[in-house]
Amino acid sequence: MVEVRNLTKRYGANLAVDHVSFTIEEGSIVGFLGPNGAGKSTTMNIITGYLSATEGSVTVSGKNTLDDPNEVKKLIGYLPEQPPLYLDMTVKEYLNFVYELKKASQPRQQHLEEICKLVKIDNVYNRLVGNLSKGYKQRVGIAQALIGNPPVLILDEPTVGLDPKQIIEIRTLIKNLGRNHTVILSSHILPEVQAVCERIIVINNGKLVADGATDTLAHDLSHDHRLILRAEGPEREILHAIEAMEKVVDVYSMGEKEPGAFDFSVESDMDVDVRRDLFALMARNGWPVLGLKNTDLTLEDLFLQLTSTDAGTHAGDGKGEQ
Amino acid sequence: MIAVFKRELRSYFNSPIGYVCVAALTALYGLFYFMVMAGGSSSFISRYVYGSMFSFSMLVIPIITMKSLTDDQKNKTDQILLTAPVGVTAIVIGKFLASLFVFFLASTIGLLPAVAMSFFSSPSWGEILGNYIGTLLYGGAMISIGVFISSLTISQIIAAIGTFAVSVFLMYIDSLASSINNGLVATVVGWISFSSRYSIFTQGLFSVSSAVFFLSVMAIFVFLTARRIESRRWS
Numbered sequence: 245m246v247e248v249r250n251l252t253k254r255y256g257a258n259l260a261v262d263h264v265s266f267t268i269e270e271g272s273i274v275g276f277l278g279p280n281g282a283g284k285s286t287t288m289n290i291i292t293g294y295l296s297a298t299e300g301s302v303t304v305s306g307k308n309t310l311d312d313p314n315e316v317k318k319l320i321g322y323l324p325e326q327p328p329l330y331l332d333m334t335v336k337e338y339l340n341f342v343y344e345l346k347k348a349s350q351p352r353q354q355h356l357e358e359i360c361k362l363v364k365i366d367n368v369y370n371r372l373v374g375n376l377s378k379g380y381k382q383r384v385g386i387a388q389a390l391i392g393n394p395p396v397l398i399l400d401e402p403t404v405g406l407d408p409k410q411i412i413e414i415r416t417l418i419k420n421l422g423r424n425h426t427v428i429l430s431s432h433i434l435p436e437v438q439a440v441c442e443r444i445i446v447i448n449n450g451k452l453v454a455d456g457a458t459d460t461l462a463h464d465l466s467h468d469h470r471l472i473l474r475a476e477g478p479e480r481e482i483l484h485a486i487e488a489m490e491k492v493v494d495v496y497s498m499g500e501k502e503p504g505a506f507d508f509s510v511e512s513d514m515d516v517d518v519r520r521d522l523f524a525l526m527a528r529n530g531w532p533v534l535g536l537k538n539t540d541l542t543l544e545d546l547f548l549q550l551t552s553t554d555a556g557t558h559a560g561d562g563k564g565e566q
Numbered sequence: 567m568i569a570v571f572k573r574e575l576r577s578y579f580n581s582p583i584g585y586v587c588v589a590a591l592t593a594l595y596g597l598f599y600f601m602v603m604a605g606g607s608s609s610f611i612s613r614y615v616y617g618s619m620f621s622f623s624m625l626v627i628p629i630i631t632m633k634s635l636t637d638d639q640k641n642k643t644d645q646i647l648l649t650a651p652v653g654v655t656a657i658v659i660g661k662f663l664a665s666l667f668v669f670f671l672a673s674t675i676g677l678l679p680a681v682a683m684s685f686f687s688s689p690s691w692g693e694i695l696g697n698y699i700g701t702l703l704y705g706g707a708m709i710s711i712g713v714f715i716s717s718l719t720i721s722q723i724i725a726a727i728g729t730f731a732v733s734v735f736l737m738y739i740d741s742l743a744s745s746i747n748n749g750l751v752a753t754v755v756g757w758i759s760f761s762s763r764y765s766i767f768t769q770g771l772f773s774v775s776s777a778v779f780f781l782s783v784m785a786i787f788v789f790l791t792a793r794r795i796e797s798r799r800w801s
Contacts, residue, residue, distance in 0.1 A: 255801070289645075292649045293648065293649055294645055294648050294649050294799065295799050296799045296800050314651040314652070315651070317649055317650060317651040318651045322645070322646075322649045324642060324645045326641075326642045328641075328642055328643040328644075328645040328646035328647075329641075329643065330573065330643055331641070332577050332580040332581060333573070333576070337576070341569055341572070341573045342646065342650075344568065344569035344572070345569040345570070345646070345647070345650045345652060346650050346651060347652075388646065
């Protein structure tokens with residue numbers, strides 16, 4: 245549906261987007277993740293035709309942005325980082341303007357009503373956009389993107405500035421939209437992306453650093469296979485006993501987390517599962533196991549690891565805390 | 567294009583700008599009309615009242631065009647315009663026509679004194695309409711320049727002052743031409759003088775070449791504005 249090839253954007257000597265390529269299938273929700281200034285917005289602006297690329301191409305539904313810019317623009321609904329609202333218009337006037345601007349063909353009254361109901365702005369329909377709260381402005385921005393019912397929606401940080409309740413509403417809305425739209429969503433809020441998106445593209449310093457399904461991306465990228473074990477018993481003896489196990493590469497105590505119980509970080513060889521052996525060992529010695537869990541990277545760790553320069557030597561630390 | 571035109575026009579009259587510009591021009595025409603009538607005869611109204619249209623429009627046009635494209639850049643509303651399936655030129659034409667319409671409205675209301683006069687006397691309609699058409703043509707050209715200048719900056723003040731400076735420069739450029747020794751340069755400079763092109767109309771004559779000149783200026787600056795906006799995508 246959306247195909248980005250070797251996209252590069254140069255601002256003078258500064259490379260904002262550096263040879264980014266990805267393809268997004270129809271009907272998927274893709275999260276665009278990256279720290280501030282990573283090039284997320286620039287990439288989105290290029291896909292929507294607001295900016296031009298220095299190099300590379302964008303194809304939407306087989307149509308190239310350079311050959312048929314207007315055809316491509318018809319297929320995309322775009323909510324920029326700052327909603328492009330005219331503050332001197334009422335919501336009604338504004339949406340009617342967008343309807344005319346986009347040359348939408350749906351029956352006007354019905355189409356606008358549906359959208360307003362969907363994003364819950366029907367109660368402010370006759371109010372001045374400039375007088376609305378940030379949350380409502382954001383929703384009017386989303387409504388604007390939905391006009392004309394474009395098959396691709398590009399939402400740049402859609403939940404910024406909303407209160408927690410609104411955030412949940414908007415996320416649900418995006419998920420629902422994802423059923424019959426292709427959605428590209430950018431964010432630097434990880435749980436958001438995790439909650440909404442099926443696939444994540446991580447971008448840092450203009451480069452694509454990771455691309456994969458939300459569930460497996462963390463697993464695939466974690467290089468160390470560590471377990472966090474919480475056991476009750478004498479710290480030193482437990483440590484020695486685990487150290488003596490065959491397949492264990494590294495083990496250290498993370499301190500007393502509950503009265504009489506300690507957390508241990510147990511690192512094993514790559515493809516080995518030591519959980520059963522570990523359980524047996526503890527049982528043999530009469531040390532109750534209070535907890536045992538995998539430390540696949542969370543999105544947070546992944547993010548830090550991918551985007552920080554000292555590539556996450558201790559990604560996963562602090563995860564023993566529950 | 568029509569959507570942009572309607573929106574722009576609405577925004578002029580959602581804010582005081584549209585009303586103030588129309589009211590100021592109307593008030594000035596009214597004042598001059600009153601002064602002429604108080605001091606002399608109706609035969610002067612074409613020369614004094616409508617002869618001043620040129621300088622009044624110099625005053626008002628920068629105000630009309632100053633927010634044409636500056637606001638869109640500042641409030642990032644250009645994102646919705648440029649990502650909509652509309653060409654840049656259509657957007658610029660919409661904005662240009664909206665500004666021109668405000669000016670047209672103001673100038674047309676300025677004809678009311680002459681209409682009132684015609685009930686009691688016979689004002690020289692040839693001169694009046696010549697002034698009117700000349701002002702509209704001059705105004706259109708100046709507005710296209712103003713819209714272009716507003717695309718260069720995000721500050722309304724700079725856009726207004728810049729446009730005003732350019733209009734003053736274009737008005738006095740023919741006196742500059744007379745002091746240039748090089749014949750060719752003097753001809754070229756004289757050729758682009760707005761006031762000499764305009765003054766033909768004030769005599770009640772319709773000059774095709776001047777009309778074409780002003781219309782060309784409009785087309786060129788609409789084109790340049792569109793190029794300017796397009797170039798921002800590539801920067």
